[in-house]
Amino acid sequence: MTRRACTRFVRDFAIAATLDTLEGLCRRRLKGDDAVLGEIQAVNLGLAAHERLTPKLRGLLRETGWRVIVHMIDLNLSGHLDMAILAGLKKATRDLDVEWFEEDLGIWTWGRLALGVHHLPPFLDQDSVRDTAANIRTCSDVLERPLCVENPPTYFALGDMEMWEYMACVAEEADCGLVLDTGHMIGFDICTGQASSQPQRKAWRGWSRVRELHVSGFQSVQLAGLPVWIDHHPEPVREPQIDWILQTLPCLAPSALICLEMDGASPAAIADTHARLIHGMVSA
């Protein structure tokens, strides 16, 4: 079933891009021969402070008509906020009509070192809520756009709050939106046993603040005798995760986007995930 046939059942979709992949995605969209890209309404562009879009690329992006969301890279929302990175991001996005910025909570740089997969999750406690909320407000002020914060990929817990509760507290304290990464949340819940990974927690007060849901795969492995679910975007999105997402959707505001954050996956795998989500939404 096409989007046109079932518009009222289907949410808007976004697709994740980097500066390296954006031009290819724009061209495929404009060529019109990619069924999935034809059904996408927004692009979620991962951007580091030093990166710049060329005028040609900005023109192509504008031509697609896609809404633009910028996923910042290497900003410590839970620790020492580097104002130079923030200023760089503002400059990098000056000519883009950015609907909102977003970043995973936690620590992504230590000193000058970009930690990558060695990043740290935020401490899940009230001190951290206060520090993080202050940083979010600073970012929004500097960027002059809303900032939504994402639950990070993490497999162990620091602090005693539940991640769900922590995210809601941060969003309330900072008065900001949330990005719910489904793989991150399922993996964290399973690894830490802090809470059952149950999206039907209708009482969760963060639902109304969720602007975007991220969809990507993860690997199930064992380390030191314990199960670990590692965030790995190119992996297939398996059926239990699709079910989790579909059960979550009724809790979200109608305007919340679904972002296919499947960088590294084949176009066929992205199309398959998109089709299963559409099918599930229409069936529901």
Added chain:
Amino acid sequence: MTSTTTTPACPPVMQRYAAVLEALFDASLPPPVPPERQARFIAERERRLLNIGRTMARCWPLTFLYEQALHGRAFVEGTAAQIPGLIETATTMTQAIDEAARRWQSRLHGRTSRELFRLEQSLRSPCALDPAAATRTEKARLAAMGLIETQVLDFGIDVIALAQALDFLSRNAAAPSHYAGVVPDPRPMRLGFGRLAERRMLVVLRPTRHRQKAAP
């Protein structure tokens, strides 16, 4: 929680994170979490050490295999533990691992591993360890071959034969006992290194029985 400060410049808001990061990089430190969470913390440290090991195995494949077969996790753990000291100089994890391994290599087990590391480091980077002064003849010979970023190193053993033996074992899914059976030829060598187009090359300067080799 333990509380240590990594650097004097560490902002207060980062100090408790720094203590956790140090314990994730340094396997000799106790997990700075309550007892009921220590198993999960150790699993997380394992994940991170595996990631560091993957980079090391790409940079120094034979040294990594040989050390791990003979001495377990000492090479990767020793290297990872150096990383917190590099946060103000390295900007990427690859840079940090490169410098950390160079700092730690003097503690590799025995001359065989250290010489192997020097060989592989010289084949991947112009930042050679303990280079020798090249003679005018050697410089001319390397330049005549079109090599740039050249360096000359003396080795106390036949590192080329050693590398060939270990490469053979790695290609044949050898067990640790096979690696333990490798006895390097104690013949000293003098090798020249340089870059030709995009590849690092080595040239045997003394003895002269080997021909020019490309980096594996």
